Amino acid sequence: LDGRKPRVPADRTTASRCVVRVPAKINLFLAVRGARPDGYHELTTVLQTVSVHDRVTATLVGPSERSQHPASRHRMRLELAEPDDEALPSGDANLAVRAARVLGRLAGLAALEGGASEGERDPRTLLELTKGIPVAGGMAGGSADAAAALVALNELWGCGLPRERLRDLGEEVGSDVPFCVIGGTALATGRGTSLARVLCRGQFHWVVVFDHEPLETPDVYRAWDAHCEPSEVEPDAVLQALRAEDALALGAALHNDLEPAAVALRPALADRKQALLDKGALGAVLSGSGPTLLALASDAEHARRLADDVRDLSAREPVVVSSPAGGPELKATTSSGP
C-alpha cells in the first residue's frame, strides 16, 4: 500500500446498492514446497475460476443527506445479513467482513464498526451473501466473497480503485483472495498470492463432486506437515495443456500435493477419486484443500453423462461446471446521487 486515499469528487454520484457475482476457483495443479516460518506453506499452484458462483450484495443504508459521499465520512456501521447457510462464519470470522475492514481503512472510514446501527445516527453498509459455492469445500468460497465485497464496496463507497489495487489489498484478507479479485487462469507462487496470468485456450468441462462435511484448510495443511515431504513437481504439463486446449493432456497432468493430507483426514476421498476415474473421467483431483473432488470431462456432453454416472458417490448432487469463468462481475448498481 502506498498510503494514498481514494478521492471522491464532490459531485460524484455514488451507488447505494451493488450486486457482484463471483466465481469459485479450482487448483489444476498445487505443489507444496515446504512450510514457511510465518506459518504458511510455500506453493506453486495453477488456479482457474469455474462457473459456480456466489453473489454479494452491498447496500448503503442511512440518512439520505449523508449517503452521497460515503468515502469522505468518518463513521460507518458494517452489518453482515443473517446468512442463508448456518455453516457460514459470522462477524469478523467472515472474510467478506474482513475485506470490508481493509478497504474501509484505506477509504478513510475512521470507524467501521460491526453490528446494527443504533438510533440510525451513522450510515450502515449491509453485506448479504448468497451462496452457490460450497462452504469449506476447497473452492475458495470465503475468499470469493471477500473479493466480491472489495469490488462491490469499491463502487458503493466511491473509492475508484483499479482492480490491481483491490487484488493487492486482498492479500491482507487471505491467500486466495488476490486470485479471486482477478479471476481467469493464473500461476501463483509464494503463499499463493504472487500471481502471473496464464494463457488458456477454450473451455474445460468438469463434474464437481461434493462431500457431506467440510474440511478446514489449516487442518489439511497440518496433516501435510505430519504426513508429507516438500515436492519438486512442476506445472509445465498443465500450462502446456491449457495453451493447447488439450483436455486429455490436462486430465493426465492434474496434480495436488494436498491430496494425501486430505485423504489422511477423510479416507473415503481416495475411493471416490478412483471411482471418478473408473467412470471415465479424463482426470480427477482434489480441489484446493478439499474435500470437493473435480473430475475432468472431454466436453460439456461428456460432463453431463459423467455427472449422471457418479450421482451415487456422494449425498449431494454433483454439478457440471466449465472453466475458466472470468472474475467478479458487477451485475447491478442502484444509484443515489446529488
Ligand code: C5P
Ligand atoms: O491465507 P488463508 O487465511 O486463506 O489461509 C488459511 C490457512 O491455510 C492458513 O492459516 C494456513 O494454515 C493454511 N495455508 C498455508 N499455506 C498457504 C495458504 C494457506 O499453510 N500458502
